[in-house]
Amino acid sequence: MISITINGKKINIEGPSTILEAAKKNGIDIPVLCHHPALELWGGCRMCLVEIEKMPRLQTSCTVPVADGMTVYTETPRVVAARKAMLEFLLINHPLQCPTCDKAGECALQDLTVRYGAVAGRFEEGKRTFPENVDDPIVVRNMERCIMCTRCVRMCDGVQGAFAIGVVGRGARSHVEPFSGGRYNCEYCGNCLNVCPVGAIMSRLHRYTYRPWQMDKTVRTICPFCGVGCTLSLEIRGDAIQKVSPAFGTGVNNGLLCGRGMFGYGYVGSPERLKTPLLRKNGKLEPASWDEALALAASRLLEIKNRYGGQAIGGIAGSRCTNEENYAFQKFLRAGFGSNNIDSVARLGLLHAQNLLEGVFGQGAAANVIQGIPRSDAVLIAACDPTRTNPVMGLQVRAAAKAGKKVVTIGHAQGLNRHRTHSLPAAFGTEGIALAGLLRELLRTKKFLPGENPELEAAIRGFELPELEEVEMLTGVPPAVITGAASALKDAATSSIIAGRELAASMDARRNFMLLAAIGYILNSRFFLISENPNEQGLIDMGCAPDILPGGRPLTLQTFRERCEQEWGGKLNPEPGLTLMEMFEQAGDTVRAMYIMGENPAFNLPGRKKVKEALGKLDFLVVQDIFMTETASLADIVLPSKAWSEKEGTYTNLEKRVQRLRKALEKDKNQESGMEDWRILAGIGKRAGLNNMSYAASSDIIGEIARVSPLHTGLGLEDLEEDGMMWPYKGKPLRMGGRVPPLPSLRAMASSLDAARVVLEKTLFHSGTLSRHSGALLDIMSGPEARMSPETAGQLGIPEGGKVKISTADGEMVLKAQIEKGLPAGAVFAGNNFGEAGSLGLFGYHLEPESKTPVLTVSDLKIALFEGHIP
Amino acid sequence: MKNSFGPGALALLNEIKTKYPTGRAAIMPALYVAQEEFGWLMPEALEAVADCLELPEMTVRSTATFYSMYRHRKAGRNVIRICTNVSCMVLGARTLKGVLEGLYGVAPGGVSPDGRFSLEIADCIGACGSGPAMLVNDDLHTGLDAKKIIEVLENYK
C-alpha cells in the first residue's frame, strides 16, 4: 500500500496508480485535456500539472505514478499560473465560435477557460484558419478548434485499431484528418468523436439541433443491433432521440461503440414506422382499430386450432424482442394453443453451435466475459470475423493483439488483417479441415494433455486426423503455416476461441465443433459464440425452440413440463414441434397459420422464393413489427409494435449476461399507437380466453420467468441495475456434458480452391433490414455492394465502379462493385440488407439432419460485369 | 496513373527493409524512393509505400507531412529551394525570389509553366556565412545575386 498526501489530505492507494487516478478516486479534481481513461497515456497538453514536494518542476499528474510519501498540491498559485499559460497558448489559435459551436456547454476548453479566467490576447498575428470540412456524411471537421490533444488519433489507432486518421502537417498547421483529406471511409465507429474534448470533430446527425443543457433526460440502455449488448446512453429531448452518447466506464463495452450502435438509432424516428394495425380486406391491408385486429387474430387462431389442432400453428419468436416478450410468446403458443412449433433465427447456427459445445462441456460452455479476451495468452478466431458481426467484441481481439498476445485466424477475417500473429487462410468451407490440421499439430507437440477429463482425452486421441499435406491439398494452407500457428498456441496458459454461424451452419457442423472442443480443451480456452442479433441468446434461454422450455430444459423432461403446466395453467404437448425451415416446408399442409413476432423470414432466410410461397399458402398469417417488411406485406394481420427505445425489458447478450433495456420514449413523434410485443400477445390472449396471459407490465413477466426457469431463479430487475447479471444468474445450470461422439470422418471434398464464389457477409454498417430506415447508416453505405479484391475483379473483368450481376438457380441481382485490398481471391462478398439485392436471395439450402440448421447452397453461380442500368 | 513501384525501386525498397527493424522505422527512406519514382508524394505514392511496408496508409501520410523537405506537391523537373531565413534575407534573398518570378514565372510553392522549375522556400540550409543560398535539386549554390542566379539556373534544363 502506498500513502500520499494531496492538498493536505492523506490518501492510501492499493496497487499502481497515477496521481490523477488517485486524486479522482478521492474526489479531488484535476483538469485534463489530452488524458482519457480509455486511451493510452500521452502527457501532451500539460493541463494536469501539479506541484510535488521535492520536485523542482511541475509534473503531469496523468502520467506520474504515485510513490510512497509523496506530497502533492493540485491548485497552488504556481500550478494555476501554469495552467493559465497553457490555456493562453491554446486560445491563440482557437476561434471564438462558442455561440455557434455544438460543443458549447460540454466543451473542456470552454469549461477550463471559465475556471481559470480568460486571458487578454497578446498576439498581433491572426489566428490560423482551416475551412470547415463537410465532405463526410457523418463527421464534420472544424480544425480551427482542434487543440491537438490527439485523443481521436489514439482512439482510432490504439483502441479501434482502424488507423484511419492521423495528425497531418506540423507546428501551427497540424490538424487531424483521414487519409483522403475528405471523406473518412473508415469503420465509422464514432469513438473518435466521443473522446474529442472540444468541438473539432462532431457528428453531423444532430448538428445545430440542440444545446446540451436543453436535453430532457439521459437514459442508459442497451444497443439494439447485435449480441455484444453494448451499454449506451440515449439523450432525449421532447419525443426524439437527439443522440447516442457513450457511457465510458460502464457496460461490457466500457463506452466503446460501433457505427450501428452509435449512428443507427434513426430508424426509431422514421416516418415509415407502422402506426395502426392493418387487416387484409379484399386482398389489401387496410387500417383497423386495435380492438378489431386483436379480436380477429384471437378468433382466427382459435378457429384454426379447433379445426386442425394446435400443431397447425407455427410461431417465430423475435431476436430483437426482449426476454419477457419471447418468454410470453412461447408460452402463448405452447400453453395457449398447444403448439410446440416455435423457433427463431437462432436456428441459423447459434443454437446448434451452442448445443454441440454444451454437449461436451455442459450448459453455459460459452458464457464468458468478453473483457477477458485481451487477458488470454492466445486467441483463436475460427472462421468468422468478429470485427464485423460483433464489432465491439472484435475490439477485444484487437486489444489482445496490441498487448502482444497471439492471435490466430482461420479462414477469412478482414478486420483482423492487421491484428493477428498467424493466419491460416483456409478456403471457404474448408476451415474445419484446417482445424483438424491444427489439432493434429497440437497433439503432436503437446504430449501431455491436462488430465482433467480422461474420457474426453481418450476420445480426442481417438480422432483420425489428416496429415498436414492432405490438409494443404484441401484448404490451401501450407504445413509450415499450421505448424507455426500450433507452436504459437501450444504454450498459452489461457486462451479464447471465437466461432460463429459459419462452422455451425455446415453439413460438417458436428465435426467442426468436436475439433474446436478438442482444441479448446487442450488449450484451456474460453469459448465465445458470435451472435448477430441483440437477443439471440435470450431466444434460446426463453425456450423459443421446438424442443426446449425456458431455462434450456428439454421439453421431453416430464417433471419440468409438469412444472410449466402448473405455472401456466394449460396442458403442454409433449412432442417437440417443427423447426424454422420445416415450418415453411410444411406450410399449407400441416402448418395452416403462422405467428411471426418481429422477424422478417421472407427476406432473412435462404430459399427466399420458397419461403415467400410458403407464406402465401397459409390460411392465416399474423406479423408483429415496427415496419412494413417483406413478411408483413404478406400478412393477414399486421400489428405495429414498439421499438427498442420505447419499452422496458431485458436482453441476454452473447456472454449470457442479462441486461436491462430502459424505456426512453413513451412513443415516437411519428408513431401513434404501437404496442409492446408482449402487450399485443396479452391482448390476443385475453380475447382468446387464455387465462394465463394477463400481464400489466414487462416486470410481471420477468417475475414469472424467475419462478419458471431454473436458470433464472429469483432473478429480479433490481439485480440488473449496474452491468446486468452474468450466467448462471441465481439459477442452476443443467448438468450434462462429457458426450464426445467419435469424430465424423472428414468428408472427401472436391478441392475447388480456385472457383469464384459468392459469400454472404454481415456488413459493418447495416443490421438486417432495420438499418434500411436509419438515415446515417444509409449515408455511410447507401446501397448493396459486391466487395472483391483487385485480383478477383481482374479475373471477372469488372472495373472499379462497375456493376456486377450475380445469378444463381435461386435468384439474381445487380450490385455495385467495391474493389478492396485484403480480401481473399475468388470471393465476392455481398450482404443481405437491401431489398431486391439482399444476397440471401441467391442461396438455397439443405437441412443439416441432426439440428435442422439450414446450410446455404449455391448452384449455377454466374458472376459477370453488368453494363445496363439498374432498374 | 502510376500506382505501384517499378522493379528498380522495389529492389531498393527491399534492401531498405532489411536495414530497419520495423516497417515504421523504414518510412522515411522509403518515402525518398517513392518521391523519385512518382515525382512527388502523391496519394498513390503514399499508398504504395504503405503497401510495401505493410503499414496503414495514414501512418505513412502523417510521417510524410511532418517533414517539409519531401515534395508534397507536383514538382518541376528541377526543384529550387531558396533560403529566406535571417542571414540570407539580410543579404538579399527576397529580390532573388522576384527575379525567379519575373524570368521563369515561378512563385513559391509553384511550378513554372514549362514544368522546368519548381520553387520552394527553405528554412536555413546551413550556408548562412555565404548567403543568399539555394539548393537546386541536391546542389548547393551560394553567394547569389540577380545575375549569378540566372547563370546557375541556365545549367538546369
Ligand code: SF4
Ligand atoms: S470513426 Fe472510428 S474508425 Fe473512423 S476515424 Fe473515428 S475512430 Fe477511426
Ligand code: SF4
Ligand atoms: S480533433 Fe479533437 S480529439 Fe482530435 S486532436 Fe483535435 S481536439 Fe483532440
Ligand code: SF4
Ligand atoms: S458491437 Fe453490437 S451491441 Fe455494440 S454497439 Fe455495435 S451493434 Fe451495438
Ligand code: FES
Ligand atoms: S492531461 Fe496530463 S498532460 Fe494532458
Ligand code: FES
Ligand atoms: S539563413 Fe539561409 S542558409 Fe542559413
